[in-house]
Amino acid sequence: MAVKPTDRDPSVRTLIAPGEMTGRTGRWIYRFVLTLTLVGFVLAFLFPLYWMASGALKSSAELARSTPTLLPRSWHPENYGEAWSTLGLDRYFWNTVVLAFGAWAFQLVFAVAAAYALSALRPVLGNVLLGMMLATLMLPVSALLVPTYLTVVDVPLLGVNLINTPFAVWLPACANAFNVFLLKRFFDQIPTELLDSARMDGAGSLRILVSVVLPLSRPVLAVVSIFAIVGVWKDFLWPMLVLPDPARQPITVALNALAADMPVNQLLAGMVMASVPLLVLFLIFQRHIVAGLTAGSLKG
Amino acid sequence: MTAHTRTPRPAPVAAPEQRAARRRVPPRRGGRSAALRRNLAAYLFLAGAVVCFALFSWYPIVRGFLLSFQRVTFTGADEWVGWENFQRLFDDPLFATAWRNTGYFTLLALVFGFAAPLLTAVVLNELRHGRAFLRMAVYLPVMLPPIVTMLLWRWIYDPGPGLLNNALEVVRLPPQAWLESENLAMVSLVLVSTWANMGTTTLIYLAALSNIPGELYEAAQLDGASIRRRLWHVTLPQLRFILMITLLLQVLGTMQVFIEPFVLTGGGPDNATVTVLLLLYRYAFVYNDFGLASAMSTVLFLVLGVFAACYLRLTRTRG
Numbered sequence: 001m002a003v004k005p006t007d008r009d010p011s012v013r014t015l016i017a018p019g020e021m022t023g024r025t026g027r028w029i030y031r032f033v034l035t036l037t038l039v040g041f042v043l044a045f046l047f048p049l050y051w052m053a054s055g056a057l058k059s060s061a062e063l064a065r066s067t068p069t070l071l072p073r074s075w076h077p078e079n080y081g082e083a084w085s086t087l088g089l090d091r092y093f094w095n096t097v098v099l100a101f102g103a104w105a106f107q108l109v110f111a112v113a114a115a116y117a118l119s120a121l122r123p124v125l126g127n128v129l130l131g132m133m134l135a136t137l138m139l140p141v142s143a144l145l146v147p148t149y150l151t152v153v154d155v156p157l158l159g160v161n162l163i164n165t166p167f168a169v170w171l172p173a174c175a176n177a178f179n180v181f182l183l184k185r186f187f188d189q190i191p192t193e194l195l196d197s198a199r200m201d202g203a204g205s206l207r208i209l210v211s212v213v214l215p216l217s218r219p220v221l222a223v224v225s226i227f228a229i230v231g232v233w234k235d236f237l238w239p240m241l242v243l244p245d246p247a248r249q250p251i252t253v254a255l256n257a258l259a260a261d262m263p264v265n266q267l268l269a270g271m272v273m274a275s276v277p278l279l280v281l282f283l284i285f286q287r288h289i290v291a292g293l294t295a296g297s298l299k300g
Numbered sequence: 301m302t303a304h305t306r307t308p309r310p311a312p313v314a315a316p317e318q319r320a321a322r323r324r325v326p327p328r329r330g331g332r333s334a335a336l337r338r339n340l341a342a343y344l345f346l347a348g349a350v351v352c353f354a355l356f357s358w359y360p361i362v363r364g365f366l367l368s369f370q371r372v373t374f375t376g377a378d379e380w381v382g383w384e385n386f387q388r389l390f391d392d393p394l395f396a397t398a399w400r401n402t403g404y405f406t407l408l409a410l411v412f413g414f415a416a417p418l419l420t421a422v423v424l425n426e427l428r429h430g431r432a433f434l435r436m437a438v439y440l441p442v443m444l445p446p447i448v449t450m451l452l453w454r455w456i457y458d459p460g461p462g463l464l465n466n467a468l469e470v471v472r473l474p475p476q477a478w479l480e481s482e483n484l485a486m487v488s489l490v491l492v493s494t495w496a497n498m499g500t501t502t503l504i505y506l507a508a509l510s511n512i513p514g515e516l517y518e519a520a521q522l523d524g525a526s527i528r529r530r531l532w533h534v535t536l537p538q539l540r541f542i543l544m545i546t547l548l549l550q551v552l553g554t555m556q557v558f559i560e561p562f563v564l565t566g567g568g569p570d571n572a573t574v575t576v577l578l579l580l581y582r583y584a585f586v587y588n589d590f591g592l593a594s595a596m597s598t599v600l601f602l603v604l605g606v607f608a609a610c611y612l613r614l615t616r617t618r619g
Contacts, residue, residue, distance in 0.1 A: 013518055014512075014517065015422070015535055016527055017518075038433075041437045048456065049441075049444075067461075109348065110348035114346050114348070117346045133349075136361075138608040140552065140600060143600045144360045146594050147361070147367060150363065151359060151360050151363065171356060174349060174356075175353045205341045209345075236445070252445045255447055259451055274445055274447075278443045282439070290507070293503055293507075294504055
């Protein structure tokens with residue numbers, strides 16, 4: 001899988017020929033469509049986000065008015081601070097961070113190890129295991145909600161109850177065939193000669209993985225990491241089920257639980273704080289995210 | 301269980317690569333003991349992932365099927381009850397309602413959610429300015445945690461100080477009871493769902509559009525095809541495969557709609573937005589009737605299995 005920009009060369013021919021856009025009417029139509037798209041997109045996709053962030057800056061009285069104000073009449077940035085400390089969003093926020101990064105670490109270690117074994121070591125029955133993993137991609141996750149929940153309540157063979165522990169989020173997140181699939185496909189493209197020559201020099205399997213394979217795999221590791229972190233950060237239903245103790249809940253679950261009792265401006269401030277890390281992540285890693293989206297569903 | 305979010309999961313379409321991989325045979329040195337060592341190392345590396353898959357994916361698949369014929373007691377062995385769970389499920393009048401509502405949601409989501417990203421992608425692909433900005437804008441809602449999206453829209457839909465009714469007032473249209481009206485509630489949910497998810501599909505279409513060879517358009521134009529005919533006879537046929545994929549993924553996703561009705565309407569008004577997954581959630585986690593919920597899961601599994609099979613056929617037969 002190549003992490004490449006999907007932005008193609010602007011000189012490449014598309015549906016409408018450049019010549020068709022240069023005439024007087026052509027240019028007029030182009031400008032009209034461009035303006036319409038820009039205005040439409042700003043209104044449809046950016047304005048609701050602005051509305052949320054600016055609403056968090058308004059006073060409760062201003063929010064309750066029947067005609068909303070475009071700009072806050074009086075600015076109350078302290079709403080953010082109050083939501084953070086008084087309502088205890090700081091704790092929920094850190095719970096989310098712990099859940100997301102723990103799940104990321106487990107997923108990365110397990111998936112990289114499994115993909116490396118399937119790609120380079122090729123054990124007996126390896127293809128059967130890979131097939132069984134890939135088959136789970138076809139299952140509707142929600143149909144497994146109840147049995148997975150009951151498994152977490154009483155893990156077979158181990159006999160432990162994972163409810164209210166972060167493992168209830170971390171370990172099921174590792175049963176992610178997409179990670180294994182993506183990593184294995186990438187490892188398959190690493191020239192065998194590289195691995196062989198490292199083996200000739202006396203490197204063991206772990207050494208080859210760490211010193212040869214991983215340094216070559218940065219792009220795919222970035223894709224897997226981002227999707228792992230974003231996935232757990234956004235998740236709502238599963239953590240709500242397995243973390244019933246409010247002190248352990250991530251911010252998504254807490255916001256829903258507190259929504260009814262919170263002042264609207266502080267709720268909005270909390271919503272902004274729950275979103276900002278993901279929006280920042282997106283702005284930094286846009287290319288990787290787009291590459292991950294199109295990997296697999298397209299050849300590219 | 302991160303996949304509860306409804307971003308269509310990228311699909312495994314890697315047959316050629318897998319075939320290429322099969323050619324690589326690990327170096328055989330030292331005969332049997334080396335092979336044994338290699339297998340041992342491989343299974344050590346695989347252990348973590350296999351245990352997680354076994355406990356939280358493969359075992360629950362079997363358990364879920366068995367559970368639909370059992371009564372969960374939590375105090376010891378689960379009781380076998382035969383088809384009783386299914387009988388009770390089909391006797392529940394909400395069962396039919398939930399499937400009808402889910403079907404309606406899926407249909408509406410196809411009407412909005414299928415056309416909107418395609419149209420957006422085709423237009424964006426022609427624009428020579430602001431593409432990076434527009435692509436970012438359409439994808440931003442996808443990055444929001446779904447619960448934030450739902451709480452934000454609950455506030456926007458608010459009939460009092462809500463943004464939407466005030467916007468309608470500005471353009472002199474009557475205010476609407478978005479989430480409280482039996483006719484409009486489902487449409488409101490679909491609008492939110494489309495807003496939140498169309499970024500993904502748009503970016504996938506944009507990538508597919510950029511793979512269409514420019515010569516096809518040139519040739520069509522030389523033959524005198526108008527822009528509309530080129531769209532119909534070049535663009536759409538070239539996108540056919542990816543359109544089928546996203547169609548199936550979208551149906552699979554929207555049939556499992558949960559968080560929209562859970563947060564925005566709670567299934568109301570008058571059960572107009574009770575969906576299959578919302579009902580399943582109630583069976584399991586409100587009434588603690590895990591047998592009944594498992595019967596529901598099995599039915600959902602079978603229905604979605606048909607679409608999954610279509611999807612598999614499609615991705616296998618291609619290339």
